[in-house]
Amino acid sequence: MANLVQEMKRTFADHDDFLILDTQFNGAAIYLIGFNTLIDFPKSNFYVRQMAERSASIEELLQNLGEQLDVDAGELKKAVLDGNLVVISENERNAIMQPFPQSLRRNIDEPRNESPIQGPLDAFGEDIDLNIGLIRKRLGTELLCHCSYQVGELVKQRISMLYIRGKVQSALIEKIDRQLKQIERDIETIDDLDKYFGHRKLSPVSHLFVTEVPFQAVHLLKKNRIVLLLENQPFALVFPHLISDMLSTANDRNHPLGLSIMIRTLRVMGVFITLVLPALYVALTTVNPDVLKIDLALFIAESREGIPLTPVLETLTMTVLVDLITEAIVRLPKSVGPTITMVGGIVLGQAMVEAKLVSNLLVIVITLMLIASSVVVGVQNALYIRSLKYPVFILASVFGIVGLISGLAIICIYLASLTSLGIPYMTFRYKGKEDIR
Amino acid sequence: MTQRLQLGFVFIIIHMSFGYLLYPKLTYSLTKSGHWGIVLSYGLLQLILIAIYKKGLNYFPQKDMIDIFLTMGRWAAFIFLVPYAINLNALIAMNIRAHAEDIISIFLIRTPYWAVLVLLFLISTYTAIKGLSTILRASAVFFFSINLFVIFVIASSSVNFQLQNALPAWPLSLDFLWNVKFLYLMGFSAILFLGFVPSETNLKFGQLTAAWLYVLFFYLSAVYVPLFIFGQETVTTFVFPMKEAADSVDLSWFVFNRQTLFFGISIIGFNLILNAVKLWMIGQIMQRLFPGRRSKASYWILAFSFISFLFALCVPNKAWIEKLSLMSEGTNVFFTVILPSIIFLYVVFSGRMRSYGET
Known part of the structure; x- marks a missing residue:
């Protein structure tokens, strides 16, 4: 056996899927080398045999098969690792060829994290x-x-x-x-x-x-x-990444302009509601009940009657619980997910209210917030909007409406301060050619 | 272009912030009739100052105010700008303290004022440290949302307007022009901020005039809304007339009890931007005048905001706030007049020198 083949064998001794296939060509041996987990060997072998029938000599065969001829051992090893097929003849000539690969890729599929309505349905794959x-x-x-x-x-x-x-x-x-x-x-x-x-x-x-x-x-x-x-x-x-990515997709414009403006406005509202609503509930129940009309204030007070938890604790528990459920459902297999959803829904919607742990109004608030937070484009964006509601909430629980507003101001200022390679995150008119600001 | 627009927004916001607090009260104390006369003559005076200032700055297209003073000489920069920074610091302290008082009276009656001060100072300092570009970008959002609130407050309080309250409409005398308090009004201007951006990228004079007209329109409304509702006699007794005016409205269809809420919200927004800009100006001045490896604008901003926090903390009540505010505004008048004039004179003087040299 050729020295080169021996060397390859030594290098990949620990790899059980490493395969050396020897075939004959005009009485001389040639070796096909590669990983059988990456290469479809029977097909590739068949192809080599077909080429061999058409070739007069080993040199011609290698020329027909290979993209690169007579390279050194290091490159051969790299080629094997990259999933290529290495062909070595008895007289130490070699070639690297593109084999028939094992199909390790899924086909073009529908998007899993986004669901475009009225738009093209192909999605990127792993390849x-x-x-x-x-x-x-x-x-x-x-x-x-x-x-x-x-x-x-x-x-x-x-x-x-x-x-x-x-x-x-x-x-x-x-x-x-x-x-x-x-x-x-x-x-x-x-x-x-x-x-x-x-x-x-x-x-x-x-x-x-x-x-x-x-x-x-x-x-x-x-x-x-x-x-x-x-x-x-x-x-x-x-x-x-710009802030407008959160609010608009290309697919919106498959609808008439008026409708796409409406959809985008809804998204802005969604962001706003997610940030404001839990904080507003806490602010209105603890610090500033006086800003509401008297009948509304009484209604809120009534819905909280007999609830032992303070509004801050109550809201915090519920928001964290909802975030937990969302996270759990994302991770769970499709068969178990609905169970959790059902149990979670019952526990949150009914049991907690009936046990007088949280008020009816809060359940509505939390539901609204959860729905609103899912409006934005992109899973990542939805997550970060959800995470930003906590600082606003904490400020609001201390300072009431003032805290709520300053929380929103801080978020606005924070987002305004973000830049990537000098391009600010909060630009609405991003022009490539002109001076970027 | 966007930057110019944003600069305009900041310019308007900081003026509106000043206008909401003591401006109406001062105007009421100046005259009993024809308040528009005061506002407009004040506007004209400011416009002249802005023109002088712009004229001076335009001779140095790539330099900002600090650079210009540094070209005059280090001593000039020290003499004029360090006291100005200290004055700015006092302005910040009094401004936040006054706003805090206003916010407390609207929202947080039981909260001690230091807590509100801490909140406002923290946010302003954070914004100032992030720099001018952040302030500019944030100001666009602030401008639109706050203006909505302001317009809502003005529109909704028009229910209670009684136009005869503002009579007589014609100014009876022009004595107010010689009153010291009229000069104090000048303290409510933030035109010096414009000098901190090189005039190449800054607002043109025409755009500046447009922004200034917007501000004047707003000042007029800030003076006249309480006046229309209460009349001259009542209005002079209020500390924050605009707040009382907003408080007087009862909208039966509305969720909220008092729409003063929105007034309060807009005050917070104004205040944050105003103080951030002022702190940023201080940071710029100090960092450029005391260059060094460890001299970073953010350290200066932190130090100065801490000092002004302590200062604001020491002010015990509304009477003191008013007195000290007027004092700091008065000093600000001095700088608002002196600094543009000096730059202008410097340009004229050095220009003349150059032309003498050529002939």
Whole structure:
């Protein structure tokens, strides 16, 4: 057996799925080497045999099969790890060929985290080439640029950056290019990548907006944004992330303008209600009952009659409980989820009210808030809006209406202070070409 | 363009913040008739000042006020700007203290004033540390939401208007022009803020005039809304006339008992932006005048806001607030007049020198 084959065998001795298949060609042995978990060996072998029938010599066969010929051992090992098939002949000639891969990818599917109504239903998958293809299919222009990177410490992972030339400032492209080339650690999650766009420890707002609908990604590309694609992540990561992403999707405009304005207004209301409602309940019951009309104030007081918990504790319990249930249902398998929903609904809706632990009014408030918080676009955005209600709530429980307003002011100021690579989060008119402010 | 618009928003907000508190009260004490005369002559005077200021600043398209003073010489910058920073600090203290008093009387009758002070100071300081661009961006949101509230308050209180309360409409005398209190009115201006942004990116004079007209319209409403409702005799007895005016309205279809609520909300919004801007100005002045490795604007802002917090904490009651506010406003008048004039004179003087050199 050839030395090269021996060496490969030694290197991959600990891999039980490593396979060396030897076949004959004109009396000489050739070895097909690769992982049988990545390569469909019978099909690939069949293909090699077919090629062999058409080739006169081993040299010709290798030329027909391989993309790269006669490379050194290091590159051969890398090729094997990348899922390629290595062909080595007895006289130490070798070639790397594209085999028939094992199908490890799911097909183009419907989006799981977003559900577009009246819009295209394809979603990004785990395969990065497929994702780029999905975008290219929609944007058939030579102005769509694609830069590819391989980063990571343990495993080189592919990251792709797409943008439309002339729509994005070249300085910004250079900046991101530099950031991406600097990456030395493994990029497993979106947050790992997020760190390279500036320090925002503990901030609920990411630099990257996540979408899994190609339609939306293409729309944002046209709106002067940059799209990043990570291998093995079924998302497009849009840079920069702006506040308007939370309130509008490309799909809205499949409706008439009036309706899409209505939908977006509802989303703004949703954000506002999520932030304000629990805080307002606490403010009105504890600190400022006097601002309400007397009959309303009495109604609220009546609904709280005989409830031992203070309004602050009551509201806090309920908001945390609702957040717990939401989180639990997300994690649970589809078969168990409904049980929890049902039990949770009964416990929250009925039992707690009948046991006089919380007031009827609070249950309504919490339900409204929960519904409102789900209105915004994107799971991540909904989560961060939900998390921001707590500071407002705490301030309101101390200062009443004043606390509520200053809480909202703080959130507004905080969001206004966020920038990613110099682009503020709170811009409503983002222009790529002009001076960014 | 957006930045100019945002600068305009901030300009309007900080003036509105001043206007809500002591401005109407001062106007009432100045005259018994024809209050618009005061507001408009004040407006004209300010506009002249703004023109002088802009004229001076425009000679240095890429420099802000601090740079201009530094080109005059370090001593000039020290002599004029350090006292100005201290004055600003006093203004912040009194302004927050007065606002706190107002907020307490609307919302938090049982809360001690230091608690409200802590809240307001924390938010203002945080905003100031985040810098001007944050203030500008936040101000757009504040501007629209607060203006809605203000318009709502004015519109709803029009139910109680009795127009004859403002009679006689014609100013009986122009004596107020020579009254010291008229000068105090000038203290309610924040035009110096404009000098902190290089004039290349700053508002043009025309845009500034438009913003100023908006402010004047608002000042007129702040003076006349209480006047229409209560009449001159009653209005002079109030500490916060606008609050009382909003309090007088009873909307039967509304959820809330008193629409003073909205007045209070707008006051909080105004106040936060105003004090953030002032603290930011202090930070800029101190950092540029005392450059050093450890001299960061945020440290200066923190230190000064702590000092003004202590100062505000020491003011015991409304009488003192009024007295001290007037004192700090009075000093502010001095700077509002002196600093633009000096820049203008410097330009004229050095320009003349240059032309002498050429001939």
